[in-house]
Amino acid sequence: MRINASMNESMMRRAIERKREGEALPAATWESIVGAYMQGAIDDDQMAALLMACVFRGVNIDEATALTRAMVMSGATLSYPEGIFVVDKHSSGGVSDVVSLVSVPLVAACGVRVAKFSGRALGHTGGTVDKLETIPGFVVAPALEAFVRQVERVGCAIAAQSDSFVPADKRLYRLRDRTGTVPSVGLIAASIVSKKVAGGANAFVFDVKCGSAAFMRDPRAATELGAALVEISRGFEREAHAIVTDMNEPLGRYIGTGLEVIEARDVLRGAIDDPRTREGCLRVATEMLELAGVEEPHVQAQAALANGSGYEKLLEMIEAQHGDVQALEAMQPSQAAEPVVADRDGYVTEIDGVALGNNVREWNAHDSFAGMRLRVRVGDRVAKGEPLADVYGSAPHRQRVERAFRINSHAPEPRPFVYATI
Amino acid sequence: MRINASMNESMMRRAIERKREGEALPAATWESIVGAYMQGAIDDDQMAALLMACVFRGVNIDEATALTRAMVMSGATLSYPEGIFVVDKHSSGGVSDVVSLVSVPLVAACGVRVAKFSGRALGHTGGTVDKLETIPGFVVAPALEAFVRQVERVGCAIAAQSDSFVPADKRLYRLRDRTGTVPSVGLIAASIVSKKVAGGANAFVFDVKCGSAAFMRDPRAATELGAALVEISRGFEREAHAIVTDMNEPLGRYIGTGLEVIEARDVLRGAIDDPRTREGCLRVATEMLELAGVEEPHVQAQAALANGSGYEKLLEMIEAQHGDVQALEAMQPSQAAEPVVADRDGYVTEIDGVALGNNVREWNAHDSFAGMRLRVRVGDRVAKGEPLADVYGSAPHRQRVERAFRINSHAPEPRPFVYATI
Numbered sequence: 001m002r003i004n005a006s007m008n009e010s011m012m013r014r015a016i017e018r019k020r021e022g023e024a025l026p027a028a029t030w031e032s033i034v035g036a037y038m039q040g041a042i043d044d045d046q047m048a049a050l051l052m053a054c055v056f057r058g059v060n061i062d063e064a065t066a067l068t069r070a071m072v073m074s075g076a077t078l079s080y081p082e083g084i085f086v087v088d089k090h091s092s093g094g095v096s097d098v099v100s101l102v103s104v105p106l107v108a109a110c111g112v113r114v115a116k117f118s119g120r121a122l123g124h125t126g127g128t129v130d131k132l133e134t135i136p137g138f139v140v141a142p143a144l145e146a147f148v149r150q151v152e153r154v155g156c157a158i159a160a161q162s163d164s165f166v167p168a169d170k171r172l173y174r175l176r177d178r179t180g181t182v183p184s185v186g187l188i189a190a191s192i193v194s195k196k197v198a199g200g201a202n203a204f205v206f207d208v209k210c211g212s213a214a215f216m217r218d219p220r221a222a223t224e225l226g227a228a229l230v231e232i233s234r235g236f237e238r239e240a241h242a243i244v245t246d247m248n249e250p251l252g253r254y255i256g257t258g259l260e261v262i263e264a265r266d267v268l269r270g271a272i273d274d275p276r277t278r279e280g281c282l283r284v285a286t287e288m289l290e291l292a293g294v295e296e297p298h299v300q301a302q303a304a305l306a307n308g309s310g311y312e313k314l315l316e317m318i319e320a321q322h323g324d325v326q327a328l329e330a331m332q333p334s335q336a337a338e339p340v341v342a343d344r345d346g347y348v349t350e351i352d353g354v355a356l357g358n359n360v361r362e363w364n365a366h367d368s369f370a371g372m373r374l375r376v377r378v379g380d381r382v383a384k385g386e387p388l389a390d391v392y393g394s395a396p397h398r399q400r401v402e403r404a405f406r407i408n409s410h411a412p413e414p415r416p417f418v419y420a421t422i
Numbered sequence: 423m424r425i426n427a428s429m430n431e432s433m434m435r436r437a438i439e440r441k442r443e444g445e446a447l448p449a450a451t452w453e454s455i456v457g458a459y460m461q462g463a464i465d466d467d468q469m470a471a472l473l474m475a476c477v478f479r480g481v482n483i484d485e486a487t488a489l490t491r492a493m494v495m496s497g498a499t500l501s502y503p504e505g506i507f508v509v510d511k512h513s514s515g516g517v518s519d520v521v522s523l524v525s526v527p528l529v530a531a532c533g534v535r536v537a538k539f540s541g542r543a544l545g546h547t548g549g550t551v552d553k554l555e556t557i558p559g560f561v562v563a564p565a566l567e568a569f570v571r572q573v574e575r576v577g578c579a580i581a582a583q584s585d586s587f588v589p590a591d592k593r594l595y596r597l598r599d600r601t602g603t604v605p606s607v608g609l610i611a612a613s614i615v616s617k618k619v620a621g622g623a624n625a626f627v628f629d630v631k632c633g634s635a636a637f638m639r640d641p642r643a644a645t646e647l648g649a650a651l652v653e654i655s656r657g658f659e660r661e662a663h664a665i666v667t668d669m670n671e672p673l674g675r676y677i678g679t680g681l682e683v684i685e686a687r688d689v690l691r692g693a694i695d696d697p698r699t700r701e702g703c704l705r706v707a708t709e710m711l712e713l714a715g716v717e718e719p720h721v722q723a724q725a726a727l728a729n730g731s732g733y734e735k736l737l738e739m740i741e742a743q744h745g746d747v748q749a750l751e752a753m754q755p756s757q758a759a760e761p762v763v764a765d766r767d768g769y770v771t772e773i774d775g776v777a778l779g780n781n782v783r784e785w786n787a788h789d790s791f792a793g794m795r796l797r798v799r800v801g802d803r804v805a806k807g808e809p810l811a812d813v814y815g816s817a818p819h820r821q822r823v824e825r826a827f828r829i830n831s832h833a834p835e836p837r838p839f840v841y842a843t844i
Contacts, residue, residue: 013601020474020477045467045470045597048471049601051471052442053602056474175467180439
C-alpha cells in the first residue's frame, strides 16, 4: 500500500462536498481516499458521509473502476502463469443456488480452468463455502499456492475468499452495512469486481440474481449492476459476461447446506433432471466456456453433464481438497418429516424464497442435512392435500414454511428465466 | 438526559435507511437518536450517514422540532420568572454586522428586556463576543445567575453562548463540519433554535443574512431558513419573527473587532448616520419591540437612537459586565495607513465582504483595532484616485483589499435591503 500523505481530514471534507454536489471524483482522489482510510488517516464518519452521498449521487464507471483498483491494492493478489487461461464466476446470491457446485466442474471437464472464490451465507441466501463444509474433510481455505497448483493440475478449485484479498472491501462493506449505504450499484460493483480481480482469473461470469429472493428485486437495476460489473472488469483487462437470472422462487429443488450438495451431486450424475436447475447451471457454464473461446459452448457443457465427465471432475476436485468422496456419494437428507401440503386446490403463484431460506438457515445451525425439497414450482396446478415440499430433519417453524406457499385460483403470468445477458 | 435503551446500532441503521428512502422519522426516533448519540450508544459513522441522508432528503418542520427538543434536553436551560418578558435575537452571520451591539441597548432603552447570547467569529464573519472583548474588563462569560439578574435589573445583557447549553449541538455541528453535512435548512434551523430555546427568552428575532458575504447566498433559501426558524420556535411556544437582509456587501462602514465596537458606539451616540447601518439595526430592534407588544415600535426605536437613551443603556450594560466605560469612550482605530483608492473612474459594482472579512480577521489576530472603514457603497460613483477605504494598523495583504472592490463603467442594479419578513 502506498503512502497517501495527500489525503487528510480537510481534503476529505472537500471530496465529500464535491460528491454531495454531484461531481464525479477523479481516480487519484478515490485511490487516496481508500489508501488514507486503510491507514487510519481518514475516519469512519467522513467515509460514511461520502458513501451516503454516493448512494444519492451515484458512482460512475470511471469512479467505480478507480475505487476497485484502490481496493485491490489494499491486499494480496493472485496470478497465474502466462498462457494459462482461468475463469471465475460470481453469483449475487440466491436460494437453492447450486450453480457454482455444478458449473465449475462442468467447465473444467470441458478443459477450461476455473478458480472459484466463494462466500458464506448472507441473510436468507446460501453460501457455497458453507455447503462444501458439509463434505467431511473438505478444505475450504487451502493455502493460496496449493489453490493455484490445484487449478493448474485438476482444472478447478473452489475456496473461501482469502482474508488476504481486498481488506479494504471488508472494512468498507462493514461500514456500509452499519450505515445504510449498501444500495449503490457502483459501490456494489466495485466490491464484487475487486475480489474477482484479486483472485487472479482472466475472465469472469457474473450471475446477477433478480427477484423477490434476490438482493436486487428489479430487473432494470439488476441489469444496470450486470453492465457495471462487465465494464469495470474490462478496466482491468478482464473479459466478462453478466446474465440476469430469475430469483422470484428458489433456483433448485433443494434448500439446505448439505441438501444442496446432494442436489449438485445428483444433477451432475444425471439423477435429477429439473429444467430450471439445469438451465441455471448450463447458462453460466456456457458463458464461462464462451469467455475461454470454446466452440459450441452450450453443446460442450451439455455433453459434460450427459457423459458424466462433470461428475468425475467434481469428485476429482473434492479429492484434491481432501474431501471424503465416499462420504459425498453416501450423503442423504436427515429423516423425512410429514410433507407440507396444499390447503386448497389451485395454482402455486408464489414460493417465498426469503422465508424458506431464513428458516432452513436456522435449521442448519443444528443439522447440516435438515432442509426441504420443493415438490412444486410457481405455476404448477395442485390439489388440496397434495405435497408442496418434503421436510427433512426435526424442523421447527413448520407454519412459516407452509405460509411461504401461495395458492390461487388463477395461474400466474409466466416469467422469463433470463432477463438479460451482457 | 434520559436513558435511551431503545436505540442501538441496528435500530439506527433502520432509521438511516428510512431517511435514505425519503421517510420522515417520528419525533420519538429523533429524541432516541440524539440521546443515544450523546451517551455513546451510537457512533459518529452512523450519525454522519444519517446527516448526509438528511442533506438529500430534507428534514421537515416536525422532525426539526423534535431534533431541536432533543438537543435542548442534552444540556442546561435558562428561564426567567413568570411575568418577565425577554427577547433574544440571532444573526446568521455577516461582515460589519453591528446589529446586536446597537439593537440590544436600543430595545432595552424602550423598556423591553433582552437576553442576548452571541457567538464567536466564524469564517469571514465577525463575532459579537470577539468584539466585546476589545472593551477592557468586559466579562463575556458571566455566571448564568449574574446574567439573569442583569437582564432583570439593567434590562439587557450580551454573553457568549454558555458551554452548558446544548452540548449535543456542539458535537453534531463538529461532525457536520467534518463530514460536509452542514447545508440542510432543517439541520441549520434546529441548531440555531436549540440554542435560543436553551437561553430562555420568550421571543426571538432571526436576522437571516443573504448574499455573497453570507452563509446563505440565495434569497429563496434564506427565506426558507427564516420560515423554518419561526415555525420551529413556535413549537416551543416562542413567538418569533425572521427578516432576510442583504449581505452582498458589508452591513456597516467599519470592519474589525474593535472598529465595529467604535461604530456601534458612534451610531448610538449619533456620530454616524449611515443609512444602511441604521436600517439594519432599526429593523431588527423594531421586530424585537413588536414581539414584546410595544406600540409603534419603529418610532420607539428611532427615538431611543435619537435621544441618546440607547447609548446610555449600552454604557449601563457594559458597566454591569465590568467593562471600562471610559476606555470605550476613548477607543479609536489604530494608526491610519494610506487609503485604498480607485484605479479608474466608474461605479462601485462589488465590495467583496468575504475577502475583506478574512483579511481583517488576520489583522485582528495581532491588533484588535486594525481594520478598515469603507468610504464607498455599492452603486457609488467614484473618480480615479478617490479613496475607497481607510485602512488602520500595519495591515499586510493590501492588494487583497484593493482587489475586493470592483469598479465598472455601468451602475449596478439597485438591490433591496430586506428580501423578506416572516
